[in-house]
Each structure stands twice: as structure tokens, then as C-alpha cells.
Amino acid sequence: MLTLREAYQSKEFHTPFSPMRAHQPGCLPAYTPVSLADHLDRAPLRGIEAKDHIFTEGDPKLHIYQVVTGAVCLYKVLPDGRRQVIDFAYAGDIIGLGLSDREGYNAQATVATRVTCMPVSALQVIASKDPGIAMRMCEALSEELTAIRDHLVCVVQRSATERLVTFLLALSRRNKARGRDADTLELPMTRTDIGDFLGLTIETVSRTFSKLKALGLIEIDQGTTIRLIGISELIALADGNTSA
Amino acid sequence: MLTLREAYQSKEFHTPFSPMRAHQPGCLPAYTPVSLADHLDRAPLRGIEAKDHIFTEGDPKLHIYQVVTGAVCLYKVLPDGRRQVIDFAYAGDIIGLGLSDREGYNAQATVATRVTCMPVSALQVIASKDPGIAMRMCEALSEELTAIRDHLVCVVQRSATERLVTFLLALSRRNKARGRDADTLELPMTRTDIGDFLGLTIETVSRTFSKLKALGLIEIDQGTTIRLIGISELIALADGNTSA
DNA sequence: CGATTACTTGAGCCTGTTCAACAACCGTGG
DNA sequence: CCACGGTTGTTGAACAGGCTCAAGTAATCG
Known part of the structure; x- marks a missing residue:
């Protein structure tokens, strides 16, 4: 399974439609093709302190953001306060x-975070001029859909241990995709955030970490750094081949 | 909350970008603007018998479909067979x-179903000529994302009763949006489908229906026709104002 | 009309929750 | 430097919601 946001890193963030664009009949762009990522890279930077919100549900949508450093927790709350973390967003x-x-x-920064922010109005102008950008947005949205579907299946069907291990393995795969160490994970969020992401209580998250540690499958430093020991056993665990 | 697919009906299915299109600089469409819905309405029809699959996971994606009559169950399965219904698709x-x-x-038809099917290749050609169509696709994808996020929150955070009532109320709202009776629901799927959608076992679904009937909040005919009696009480139940 | 599939109901169990206490960590200020 | 309070994380014990297993009933279809 993909980390929900991992999809964005899984391909170059340049639209595959760009090469075709100039040749579309009836469409003669007089500008230099620029990808969505290019636009975002140029956008102004904004700093957010840990625990501060970038925006809250119901706010007018004025910008889209790209995380430069830090981590962001995306969540919804029910009327009675129950919270569900939809996704975490990391650099990129x-x-x-x-x-x-x-x-x-x-959207709440879990740690000190920097993001670029681009006005949606600008994006709409660009997208309606440039079908390639619009298609790239479709692509990104489809990938987000694929990822949240996988997450839905995971969280609804899997046991506590399976969920947590799936979460860790997704982070590991993400690390690998970035050329970082696949066995060493930084968790830039609290147990509460993880619990609300996986549909578990903080106690269950903590207990499950302890259980994995006792099984010798992970090591934990200061709560936030996880070292994966037995990747293959962990994969088996995630898929319900329950040796424990 | 929206029924997952309801979003598609919540607005006219004509792109709001159409009026702008002809005036885009550098883009001179020499054809009559046609909406996504128009394209789908013209697409050839295909009949699917109850329990037959339209496609399965991993198949090459050749078409997009629009349900004309019937109902379709969209689901994923884990390696060990656990099943999660992602969504139901109804007419439109x-x-x-x-x-x-x-x-x-x-994608499996739950009852005898007819769909129109349009080749994705055709859609891509259209979308890369017509930024309005591409933007309309983005819009539809965003709505699908919004809906599945709501469903995620519902299924992970809510109790069995809350989930089932939320499901019934979504169907009711959908009926109302179509000018049909909001109090009378047809359930064109099995208890198993409902259970796999809501993350519950078939037994719990059945028991919960019985409980709602005992509370006098619904009536059930032949298992498939539900009549909602106390909409306001049901809404309270769905939000966890648990009078039961 | 019998066979099959779908649904309902019951009883006991299990996973994860709730409630509670405790430990570790961190920044602040004396 | 350490004492202190607040936050975050860990662990234990009892509870409960929904699951599993099992039996029985209703609807459907050849």
C-alpha cells in the first residue's frame, strides 16, 4: 500500500501530457510549458509552528500548499469531537x-513546518489555459483517491497490529523511494495522531509498539525514531499471516 | 454526509467552464462544446446481469462507465479474502x-444493470483538446474524494448503529435530490454488501436493522424496502445523540 | 416442491476501549 | 544545576461492542 501522499512522489511531477500539448489541433499555446511542480516551487514560502493550523474545515479555499519541510496532519472531526486523521503530508x-x-x-502542522502556497485563482487560470496542467491535476487526484481507498480498506478490515505495521511499512517504502534508509523511521507526529489515523486509541498504539518491540521486530528511540528489524516478518504481519 | 456517488448528482453535469472556453487565448476550439455527460449519454449501452462483474481489479482500464439502471458494488479484497466495499454506484x-x-x-452489478461505456482513449483525446472537460473531471474527482473522506470518518469513528443510520440517511437524501420519496428506500444490494461497506458483519447489520425496527424508527418490507419513520430521531442517532 | 441462497436470532468470546495510575520527557524559572 | 509542572507515552485491569459460531427461518429459483 502507498502512504497516502506517497503517490505524489511515485512519479516525476511533470505532466506526461506536456510533449503532446503543442501539437493539439485548435490549441496553440504561446507560452513556455511549466509543470504544476514548477509553479509550486516558485510560490512564496510560509512558516508554520508546531501545532498551528494552516487552515481549518470550512475556511474559504484560497491556496494550495506544498510541504517543503516538516509534516502536516490532515483531519476531520465529528460533531461530538471524535477525530479522524485523513492523511499526513510530508516534504514534497x-x-x-x-x-x-x-x-x-x-490541516495542522505536527512539527515546525514550511510550505509554499499558491493561490487557487492562479491555478485555475493556469489550468484553463493549459490542458496539461488540468490533466496533471486529474492524475494527482486519482492517485490520492487510490491511496485513500487503500487506507480505507486497511483501517476498516485490518487488526490493530496489522494497521500499525502497514503504517510503518508505508513510511519505510516512502523513505526508500527518496533514497533514504528504509529501516530507520522518524515519526514526526504524536501517538494520538497515529491513533486517530489508524482508528485506534493512543493506548492501543502504545501497546502495539511495545508488542512489536517485545517480538524483536522493531527498536524505539525516544518514542519518535523507529528502527525496523525484520522487514519480511513485518510484511507477513501486515498481511495477516499472524505469527503473533 | 453525501452518499459516495451522490456528489455526481449534486450539480448539473455540465462543465461550468464551458462558457469560458471559446475565449481562452491561444485555444481556438473548432467544435461544438459538449459536456462529459453528453459524451457518456451517447456512448453505447451494455447490459450486466446481477452478480456479474463489469471489471475486476488489475484489469487494463479501457472504459469509463455511467450507470443507466441498476446498481453496482465497487469493492477491494485483501490477500486473505477480507472484503471492503468502497462505494455503490446507482443510476446516473x-x-x-x-x-x-x-x-x-x-465492479460488480448487485442487480441487473445497464451502463453506457466510453473508451478512456476517447476521453483522453477529448480532455486534452478541451480544458473544460479536464476541469470537469477534476471536479468530479474532488467530489469523489470528499465523499470517500466522509465515508472513512463514518466507518472508522462511528458505532454500528450510527453507521447503518448514516447509510440509510444518505440514501434518503439521494432520493430527495432526485425528487423521489425521501422516506422510502430500495436497497438493491445484499446484507453482505452493506456489511462490507460499513465494516460490519452481516449479523450485526441484521441485528441493527431489527433494533431500529423495534425502536419504531423504520419499517422493513421483504428485506429490501425500508421505510423511514422518524427522520429527526434517525439523524440524532447518526450523530451519536444516543437515545438508544 | 425441494434445494439453495439470503436473512434473522441467540450465546459466548475476543479485540480493543475505558478508566486509572504511573513513568519519561521537556521547557521554565528559581 | 535541579526542582517543578505540564505534556506525552506506557502499562494494567475491567468492560463492552461487535465478532464468531451455530441454529433456525424466509425468500427465490429451478
Whole structure:
């Protein structure tokens, strides 16, 4: 399974439609093709302190953001306060794609974070001029859909241990995709965030970490650094081949 | 909350970008603007018998479909057979939007169903000529994302009763949006499908229906026709104002 | 009309929750 | 430097919601 945001890193962030664009009949762009990522790279930077919100549900959607450093927790709350973390966004991930005029969830930095922010109005202008950008947005949205579907299946069908291990393995795969150590994970969020992501209580998350440690499958430093010992056993665990 | 597919019906299915298109600088369409829905309405019809699959996960994605009559169950399965229903698609709903080259889930007709099917290749040609169509696809994808996020929150955070009532109320709202009776629901799927959608066993679904009936909040005819009695009490139940 | 599939209901069990206490960590200020 | 309070994480014990297993009933279809 993909980390929800991992999809964005799984391909070059340049639209595969760009090469075709200039040759579309009836469409003669007089500008230099620029990818979505290019636009975001140029956008102004904004710093957010740990625990501060970038936006909250219901806010008018004014910008889309790309995380430069740090981590962001995207979540929704039910009327009675129950919280569900939809996704985490890490460096490179884009937040807020979509055409609604309101934010559909809350975005809170879990640690000190920097993001670039680009006005949606600008994006709409660009996208309506440039079908390649619009298609790239479709692509990104489809990948987000694929990822959240996988997460839905995971969280609804899997046991506590399977969920947590799936989460760790997704982070590991993400690390590998970035050329970083696949066995060493930094968790830039609290147990509460992880619990609300996986649909578990903080106690169950903690207990499950302890169990994995006792099984010799992971090591934990200061709560936030995880070292994966037996990747293959962990994969088996995640898939319910329950040796424990 | 929206029924997952309801989003598609919540707005006219004509792109709001159409009026702008002819005036885009550098883009001179020499054809009559046609909406995504128009294209789908013209597409050839295909009949599927109850329990037959339209496609399965991993199949090359060749078409997108629009349900004309009947109902379709979209689901994924884990390696060990656990099943999660992602969504149901009813008349008017579009299945398979997105730019992956493979189907990401299974689509099975729950009852005898007719769909129109349009080749994705045709859609890509249209979308790369017509930024309005591409933007309309983005819009549809965002709505699908919003809906699945809501469903994720519901299924992970809510109790069995809350989930089932939320499901019934979504169907009711959908009926109302179509000008049909909001109090009378047809359930064109089995208890197993409902259970796998809500992350519950068939027994719990059945028991919960019985409980709602005992509370006098619904009536059930032949298992498939539900009549909602106390909408306001049901809404309270769905939000966890647990009078039961 | 019998066979099959779908649904309902019951009883006991299990996973993860709740409630509670405790430990570790961290920044602040004396 | 350490004492202190607040936050975050860990662990234990009892509970409960939904699951499993099992039996029985209703609807459907050849």
C-alpha cells in the first residue's frame, strides 16, 4: 500500500501530457510549458509552528500548499469531537488539490513546518489555459483517491497490529523511494495522531509498539525514531499471516 | 454526509467552464462544446446481469462507465479474502474516472444493470483538446474524494448503529435530490454488501436493522424496502445523540 | 416442491476501549 | 544545576461492542 501522499512522489511531477500539448489541433499555446511542480516551487514560502493550523474545515479555499519541510496532519472531526486523521503530508506533498471553494478538512502542522502556497485563482487560470496542467491535476487526484481507498480498506478490515505495521511499512517504502534508509523511521507526529489515523486509541498504539518491540521486530528511540528489524516478518504481519 | 456517488448528482453535469472556453487565448476550439455527460449519454449501452462483474481489479482500464439502471458494488479484497466495499454506484453515477491504466478495484452489478461505456482513449483525446472537460473531471474527482473522506470518518469513528443510520440517511437524501420519496428506500444490494461497506458483519447489520425496527424508527418490507419513520430521531442517532 | 441462497436470532468470546495510575520527557524559572 | 509542572507515552485491569459460531427461518429459483 502507498502512504497516502506517497503517490505524489511515485512519479516525476511533470505532466506526461506536456510533449503532446503543442501539437493539439485548435490549441496553440504561446507560452513556455511549466509543470504544476514548477509553479509550486516558485510560490512564496510560509512558516508554520508546531501545532498551528494552516487552515481549518470550512475556511474559504484560497491556496494550495506544498510541504517543503516538516509534516502536516490532515483531519476531520465529528460533531461530538471524535477525530479522524485523513492523511499526513510530508516534504514534497501537495495539500488542497481539488475544486471545492471551501476546505474540506483541517490541516495542522505536527512539527515546525514550511510550505509554499499558491493561490487557487492562479491555478485555475493556469489550468484553463493549459490542458496539461488540468490533466496533471486529474492524475494527482486519482492517485490520492487510490491511496485513500487503500487506507480505507486497511483501517476498516485490518487488526490493530496489522494497521500499525502497514503504517510503518508505508513510511519505510516512502523513505526508500527518496533514497533514504528504509529501516530507520522518524515519526514526526504524536501517538494520538497515529491513533486517530489508524482508528485506534493512543493506548492501543502504545501497546502495539511495545508488542512489536517485545517480538524483536522493531527498536524505539525516544518514542519518535523507529528502527525496523525484520522487514519480511513485518510484511507477513501486515498481511495477516499472524505469527503473533 | 453525501452518499459516495451522490456528489455526481449534486450539480448539473455540465462543465461550468464551458462558457469560458471559446475565449481562452491561444485555444481556438473548432467544435461544438459538449459536456462529459453528453459524451457518456451517447456512448453505447451494455447490459450486466446481477452478480456479474463489469471489471475486476488489475484489469487494463479501457472504459469509463455511467450507470443507466441498476446498481453496482465497487469493492477491494485483501490477500486473505477480507472484503471492503468502497462505494455503490446507482443510476446516473460514473464509474472509473481517473487516469490509472489499470482498474483499482472490482465492479460488480448487485442487480441487473445497464451502463453506457466510453473508451478512456476517447476521453483522453477529448480532455486534452478541451480544458473544460479536464476541469470537469477534476471536479468530479474532488467530489469523489470528499465523499470517500466522509465515508472513512463514518466507518472508522462511528458505532454500528450510527453507521447503518448514516447509510440509510444518505440514501434518503439521494432520493430527495432526485425528487423521489425521501422516506422510502430500495436497497438493491445484499446484507453482505452493506456489511462490507460499513465494516460490519452481516449479523450485526441484521441485528441493527431489527433494533431500529423495534425502536419504531423504520419499517422493513421483504428485506429490501425500508421505510423511514422518524427522520429527526434517525439523524440524532447518526450523530451519536444516543437515545438508544 | 425441494434445494439453495439470503436473512434473522441467540450465546459466548475476543479485540480493543475505558478508566486509572504511573513513568519519561521537556521547557521554565528559581 | 535541579526542582517543578505540564505534556506525552506506557502499562494494567475491567468492560463492552461487535465478532464468531451455530441454529433456525424466509425468500427465490429451478
